[in-house]
Amino acid sequence: MDSDSARLIGAGIAAIGMGGAGIGVGIIFGxxxxxxxxxxxxxxxxxxxxxxxxxxxxxxGIFSLLIALLLLFVPIPGIQx
Amino acid sequence: MSNDPVHQFHINTIxxxxxxxxxxxFTNASLFMAAGVGxxxxxxxxxxxxxxxAPGRTQVVAETAxxxxxxxxxxxxxxxxVKRFFPFVFTLFLFIFAANMIGMFPYFFTPTSQIIxxxxxxxxxxxxxxxxGFAKNGLKFFKLFFPSGIPWALxxxxxxxxxxxxxxxxxxxxxxxxxxxxxxHLVLKVFAGFVPMMAAxxxxxxxxxxxxxxxxxxxxxxEFLVAFLQAYVFALxxxxxxxxxxxxxx
Numbered sequence: 141m142d143s144d145s146a147r148l149i150g151a152g153i154a155a156i157g158m159g160g161a162g163i164g165v166g167i168i169f170g171x172x173x174x175x176x177x178x179x180x181x182x183x184x185x186x187x188x189x190x191x192x193x194x195x196x197x198x199x200x201g202i203f204s205l206l207i208a209l210l211l212l213f214v215p216i217p218g219i220q221x
Numbered sequence: 222m223s224n225d226p227v228h229q230f231h232i233n234t235i236x237x238x239x240x241x242x243x244x245x246x247f248t249n250a251s252l253f254m255a256a257g258v259g260x261x262x263x264x265x266x267x268x269x270x271x272x273x274x275a276p277g278r279t280q281v282v283a284e285t286a287x288x289x290x291x292x293x294x295x296x297x298x299x300x301x302x303v304k305r306f307f308p309f310v311f312t313l314f315l316f317i318f319a320a321n322m323i324g325m326f327p328y329f330f331t332p333t334s335q336i337i338x339x340x341x342x343x344x345x346x347x348x349x350x351x352x353x354g355f356a357k358n359g360l361k362f363f364k365l366f367f368p369s370g371i372p373w374a375l376x377x378x379x380x381x382x383x384x385x386x387x388x389x390x391x392x393x394x395x396x397x398x399x400x401x402x403x404x405x406h407l408v409l410k411v412f413a414g415f416v417p418m419m420a421a422x423x424x425x426x427x428x429x430x431x432x433x434x435x436x437x438x439x440x441x442x443x444e445f446l447v448a449f450l451q452a453y454v455f456a457l458x459x460x461x462x463x464x465x466x467x468x469x470x471x
Contacts, residue, residue, distance in 0.1 A: 188296055188457060191450070191457055202396055
């Protein structure tokens, strides 16, 4: 396998990490909805916390995407694109 | 390929000039950033011009935006945070929101899809946190890396993690906004490209091209949500980081 193919396969493998972030974001919103339906009057006060948890979780998925994009589009010395 | 999805992110020089050998040309990115700032400033000043006791429609929108961010800063950074940083956070929010919204028009450039722009704002926040943190707390600012209320031995593990997370903040702060806007606009263009691709396949294709068209409309609505949400997230995280500068060690 030449190194250019390895680069593309690596980008694909890096993107798998986004699936984990997807699971995490789903858990956050699912649990928020569960809590919000049990006590709807308190739910709007937790909007900030909800978005903070979402942002921090999403960041990890975005890091995977970043690695994939770096592998795809940033020239690596010694490998022709 | 006729509809290159990356073409929308190309930076074109409009008025070239240099400052001391550095390329400081007026580009389409600068144009749309200036348009965003202009639109936000014009809207806020003209909406608040009447300053009526019983506000009109535009004044209600302006006051709602103000109260929304004001409440967010107060919840995340306390009254002292409001006193010191509210104008900064509100400006950041309005700029990002206006830039995202301007990018939603077809054929318009999205300034926040360039990492240099989001990274500049994220580094601005990062250095504000460091400068304010040391100016206000002195060496007590290092308590940020030693959270209170845990057994002494755990500092061996916790402190490196805290230091690492502190220095990865500007990275995640910048990349989050950039990658969300970039990926959203790319997906939009790719789905829109499916419409002519299917329509080229004859009568059945034209009937079938309704599907990607509907999907594009739905994604467009989602992008409006993302445009607001990412501006809000950026402002919220700015508040949380600034809170660390004011009250380290919590």
